[in-house]
Structure formats: structure tokens, C-alpha cells
Amino acid sequence: MHPTDFTLRGALDALSEGTISSVELTQAHLDGIAKLNPRLNAYITVTAEKALAQAKASDERRAAGQVGALEGIPLAIKDLFCTAGTRTTAGSRILDSFVPPYESTISQKLLDDGAVFLGKANLDEFAMGSSNTTSASGPVENPWSRANDPDTRLVPGGSSGGSAAAVAARMALGATATDTGGSIRQPAAFCGIAGIKPTYGRCSRFGVVAFASSLDQAGPVARTVEDCAILLKSMAGFDPKDSTSADLPVPDFAKACERGVKGLRIGVPKEYRLDGMAPEIVALWEQGLQWLRDAGAETVEISLPHAKYALPTYYIVAPAEASSNLARYDGVRFGTRVTEPGSDLRDLYERTRAAGFGPEVRRRIMIGTYVLSAGYYDAYYLKAQKVRALIRRDFEQAYADVDAIVTPATPSAAFGMDEKQDDPVAMYLNDIFTVTANLAGLPGLAVPAGLDAQGLPLGLQVIGRAFDEETVFAVGRTLERAADFSALPRLRAGA
């Protein structure tokens, strides 16, 4: 077996049995990156030397009997997580030379558990996008391609497109990602891997470049549900440096994967049956529900009456917060500064931000500034907050009756890199099934569950109660086992 084909769980076992070292495992992944990254562009920065040094140190720790939960596991870190001494760009020109002097809480926790960092994964600029085409470092390509049209290069989804593509193409055993409206789940579904956005507050946001603070939540992507569970266990936990992180114990998520679904009530929101939805998606959804029934769960139709307002609500709240969060990129203290002799302060701002931000980021700053402006605030931002409260209430009412909700992860499979690019609204529709979980702060897991007619992966989504990732993992693992997803992307390390 090629070392890059291990699951994370399998690699931990192999490391533990001594059949492979972390240095060998890391080198195999670095080789894969060297081969594939020039095409896929999944990594913005590859830290090969650092990774090998970390792997060597890990092997030494293991030899000394010090074995962390992720001892020796090579991971990709989304380039939105600040990493001390390693450039962190957020996929933006405005941070293209920014080297943080501090480490994000999550990446520090992973290092503390013995992980090895291969490099920084590509992403949509400031995590704004659903196709990973807005990165200042160029688009990421999905390692999958259509069987009947292998030459059309596909998007990996976004914003965590680099993380998902790297994991799918075996350029990492797992990766950190973030999800503001679907940025973990949509690329995971597009790339045929698993990814969970935990409950808001489960993981610390400290040191993660902010997009929309009330929606942003970090989580893992990996090739199996169990691998996600192992990674989330290391990433999660209360952080006094993030006032919105929850002071709750972190359960053994991997153990919860094996709980089964017998006796669980699974909600099926009728509002998610959209007109014109791809028949393959509808069929997969039905199939998934049948698998759960076969495993002993009961499926019930539920109503989330305000779900239809979720997307417009999201596209008010998220840009509003983003317009404020991105004000700090002003060329004064760090990052890109563009100035001319005789520039005054205003000129410095205008030149720096015009040169530093790409069009999608500028668009969202404009939208966000507009919806918060005097005279528009009540009609847009305040209204959106009210709708958000209603969406949250919809879920609370639904969870009085069901234990988890299952929906498609995305309305379609991965699309071509040149498609939907000039229609922002069509692009925003990618998040239709995922944004509700962000607005309500709930955990959502994407599981690869099948293929479309062109052989592209399709995913299902499991949404759980707040801080009940355990049930989400149990349902996800059941779907995964039943789906027995074994298709492989054409482009992958070791192939």
C-alpha cells in the first residue's frame, strides 16, 4: 500500500506498529505535493523542510514513548490559520507577505498532539467563495474530472478548496478548514471526502483570520468520517482567548462514530426539495434515508419554514461582518501598503485596498457597508438578524421531534472552473443547503455518498443539535458505511 493511501486512522496504526515512520509518511506526501501541486495548486506555501524536521522530532518522541493523538500525521493547514513564522496570506494580495508572530489556537493544539504541517492550503480570498477561484494565488483544481469530459478542469468548491483538494488527491492525510456558509462541507462534497463544521463555539477562532465572526467556525476535512472525528477531537475545546468558544468538555468523537443510528429519528426538511434539483441528487438523498432506515433509524418529514430566506439572510449578515472585519487591512501596520509620494491617509487606504483586495472581496465589503449604513440598517441588517432568529427557532422546534437532519450537501456536483464565474448569484446558490447550519450555529457534516452520471462525487449532509456532534458522527458513519464510497479521483499521489 502506498503511504499516501492510508487513512489517518490507518496511518496512526501503521506508525504505532512501526511499519512506517513519520518521516517516511511525510516524505511520501511531500513527493505527492511536488508532483501534483504545480497542477492542482492546492497549497499556497509548502513547508517541506519544517515538515521533515517536525516528522523527525515526532519519530523521536514516539521512540521515547511520547505519543500524541496525532503523532506524526502530516496535515495541510488552510492558509486562514495564522502559523508562527510561516507566511499566512488568507489567499489575499493584501497579506501576501504577512508572517504572523503567533500561532492560531487550533494549529497549536494540532502541533501539541504531534501533527506535522506540510504547508498552507489554498482558499478563496478571505474565505469568500464557493469555487476557490478568488484566491490571489490562483485557482485550485479539483483532482476529480468528468468521465465523459476529462479535459474540463473542475473547481474543488470553496472556500476550503485547497484543503479538500489536497486531502482528496492524497497530498495530506487531513486538513484544517473553515466554514462560514458551507466552506468545509461544499468542497468536501465536491472532492469526495468528509468534512465537519462543528457547532459554533466548539473550536477556537483565535488566530484564524476572520471573515464573518458570528458564522465562522473551523473544522477538519479528511477522507473518512472517523478521521474527521479524530482531528476534531484535537482541534476542539474551550479557549479563554476566544470569548465565543464554549466551555464544554470535548467528547470522544471517534467512539461516537460507532454508535449506530438504531432508534434515532432523522428529519427530512420538505423545504429542501427544490424545484429543478438534479435528479441524481434527489435519488441520492432518498437512498441515504433508506440506508438509515435499514440501519434502524426512523425518517420523518419536518418543516423549516424560514429556510428559504437563509441565503439572502446569509448574504446580508456575512458581508456586514466582513466589511468591518476587513477594515484592519489598511496598509498602516502590516501587510501590503501602496502609496505614492504625497499620498495622504485617504489615498493610502484607497490605493492599498484597491490593490490588495480582489473583486469578490471588494463586492462583499461594498454589500456589507451598504447594509449597515444609516437608512438601510433596519431594512437589511436588522431584518436579517430577525430572520436569523427565526431560522434558529425553526431548528429548535424541529429538534424537539428529531435527533438529526439529513439533506444533500450541495445542489450539484463540482462544476467547471470557467462556469458560474460571471454570475455571483448562481455562485452563491452553492451554499443553499449549508448556510442554515451557520446561521443557526449547528454542526454539519458532509459525507461522500455516491457519484453522479459523470462519475463525480456527491455528498450528503447531516445537521445536528448544538454541541451534539456525536450523533452527527454516528449518522455520518452509518451513511458512509452503507455508501461504501470507494471511487478515486484521477489525480492523486501514489497513482
Added chain:
Amino acid sequence: MSYTIEGRTGPWELVIGLEIHAQVISQAKLFSGAATEFGAAPNSQVSFIDAGFPGMLPVINEECVAQAVRTGLGLNAQVNLWSRFDRKNYFYADLPQGYQISQFAHPIIGEGAVEITLADGATKTIGITRLHLEQDAGKSLHDQHATKSFIDLNRSGVALMEIVSEPDMRSPEEAGAYLTKIRQILRYLGTCDGNMDEGSMRADVNVSVRKAGEGFRTRCEVKNVNSIRFVMQAVEAEARRQIEVWEAGEEVFQETRLFDTARGITRSMRSKEDAHDYRYFPEPDLPPLVLEQDWVEALKAALPELPDVRRARYVAMGLSPYDAHVLTLEKETAVFFETVAKGRDAKLAANWVTGDFFAALNRLKRDVADPPVTAENLGALLDLISDKTLSGSLAKQVFEAMLETGKAPGEIVEERGLKQVTDTGAIEAVVAQVMEANADKVAEYRSGKDKLFGFFVGQTMKAMQGKGNPALVNEVVKAKLSE
């Protein structure tokens, strides 16, 4: 009579409200662990949070919240157990995040009231609208380089309390008295040092004018006035400007103005049309601030004595309302006075502190926090008066010597032999000498020229180098002359 300014069209009333920005006394900033000490080297007290670095998040400093609650309690104001932070968005080079974290819609402290005392002894209640917590910005330095501005972020993120009054003040004096009172309460509570020249307290002054019986007319805000005297001057200057505008048949426009202290006038800073749209919205990085009633009660129970209570206590001790007012204006003065008065005659202590001691502070340009004589030594001097070791005039001599030497009064009395003579025999001997040397005057006195009595007392005291006990000297002179 209420205060008015006489214009060409008759008298005008003033309507004044103050927004006071008071820097909270705390070791660390409102949302970061960086230090807050004044006067440190530029950019030496800045965390990545204060500098607005990517991924940094605010974490509320509990002590700053406690200080705001203490202040609210001191202002007899409502403490809101649920409050929330908002972002106030604007771009400026010394505002690293591009927004200020403040409390716009739901402040931590609601309505309250304070009583001010005016020069004529009258009192008036001024309403407090609200108090909220917010972070300060950094400082731009435009005079360090020919073409560049420098930024010092030491102040960035320091906790401020903004205390907003009702438009209840009607004269410059009331505005001054109100600011004085707020400063006094904050200093008593230890929640703000009130150092206006260091900028740890500053006021935005809202002024409008009107004719008697009218509702409010348009107000203007004079920003960042940094002394009590300037607040009073700014009120008057701005009121006079507005009266001129109205009387010229024009209209006062709502705008932000600055007080030019050199010329004593206000200047336009920006009009309402140029005003920032701050795009306030709830700060998503911070959950609502929820306080426990028990926690508030504990702070209340531990609150130091407030100036009004202290003043009432002094009046009950027998002090005049004026002395009680003066002695409680500054907490340090009150503490000094109480040390002097401890176990002694409170009135005598008050007379000495407000009299000779205050005069000495003025003369020597010293402060009660750094007094030229200690409260303990002044108390010891009072003891020497009470036990008749010193007469009033001798005590003044000893006090002067204490100022010069810093020595204890007992020591000075010993060294200089200033001890009062209470030995009747010794006094009688001196009086006899004086009468002998002034036999003609004795005759005149005895023939009815009563006014000469003072002459004999004076001569006796002079001969005794002021050390004779005045009461005894009087007694003996009277007795001897009547013989």
C-alpha cells in the same frame, strides 16, 4: 435668579449637557492584557489585539467592568445586568481595527443623578442619561517628521467610560460644578484618576440657547475640552456665538466644534453632513455582558464612602457646610483632614486645615498629596494648643517653623523655648514691670481711659516674647490695673 446672557433681543437661557470620557483605572486594557501606564515609551504597551492583527480577538477585562459598575453605583445609577458591545466603524490611522468596540444600544449603566453645589451654596440635581464602556484609540503624532505621521498605540484599547448627562445645566458655573462633581466621585471611587492634563478625563460639551419658556433649539457639540475652566469658557463662548447667529436672523446648524483655548472661541470641525456613518452593529466577537446581581451587590458593599455622605458626616461633626464641602472636594484632602482631626476637636482641625494649611499649600505651590507638613504633625500641633502649651499666635509661629524645617511641633517648641508661660507669678512680675515703666499710662487708665487696657496686654506679651498665655495675661493685667 437664573443665569442668562443678554443679547440685543433680550436675555437668553443656556442648555448644556456633557459627555465625559473617563479613562478607567485598571492594570490592563479593556480587551487585552497590555499595560495601561501613562507616559511609557511609544508602542511599548501594545498587544497584537490592540494593534488589530489578523485573527486577534477581544476578551473582556473583568476589572474594567467592575470599575464601570462601581462608577454607576456612585452616580446613583441603574446597573444593567444585561448589556452588549457594538462596533463603531470608521477609518483612521490610529484606530487599528477600523472600528471602536463601544456600547451603543445597550449600555452597562442606565439613568442616574448627581447633586452639584454652587458657589452660593445652592444645590441642583443633574440627571445622568447613561454610562457605557468603550476602548480608546491610539494617538497620531504629526509633528515628528516633515512628511510622515507617527502612530503610538499605547492608548489603543485602554478602557474608557463615557458618562452622558441630561441637558440639565443652565450656566457655565453649573457645567463646571457638574464636571467637578463627576471628577470628585470618580476619584473617590478610584475608578478614574481625573487627570485632565494627561487626557485621562475629557469632555464633549453640548450647548444650545433659547428664550425663556421655549423648547430646545439646535445644539452644537464642542469636542475634547480638557479642563474644567475650559469647559466653562467653551460653554460661554459657544452660547455667545449661537446668540449672535440667532440674532442675525440666521440659524444654528448642528455640528461638531473645537474650542480654541488661545482665542477663547469655538471653531467648526465638521458639520452634520460630513458626519461619519459609524455603521454600528453588535460586536460578534463578544457575547452579551451578563452580570450577576450578587456580584453587583458585593461591589456595592465594598464601595468607599462617597463625597456627599462624607460631607454630611462632617456637618454632623460640627463643621460648617462650607468647610465640609471644601474638605471633601478631594479625597486626599478629606483623608488628610480626618488624620488631623482624629481624637481632636473637629472644628479646630477644620479651621487649621482650611486656613493656615491651605494657605501654605498655595504659597508653596504644593499639593495635599505631597504636603509640606504631615497630617500627624499638624495634629500634634493642635494637641499643643489644646493642652495650652501654645497660644494661637505661638502655634502660628510653630507652624511656620514646621513648614521651614519639616520638624515635629514638640521638637520646635523645645528648641526655640516657645512654650507658653502659664505661671501666674511670672506673668504678674512682668505686668508689674510694664506698669512701673508706664506709670503715666496707668494713671490715665485709672482715670477712665479704658482703651489703654490693650496697650498693657500688648506690652506684657512683647516683654514675654509672645509666650504669655493670652487669657492669663488678660486676667493678670485686669487685676493689677484694678488694684
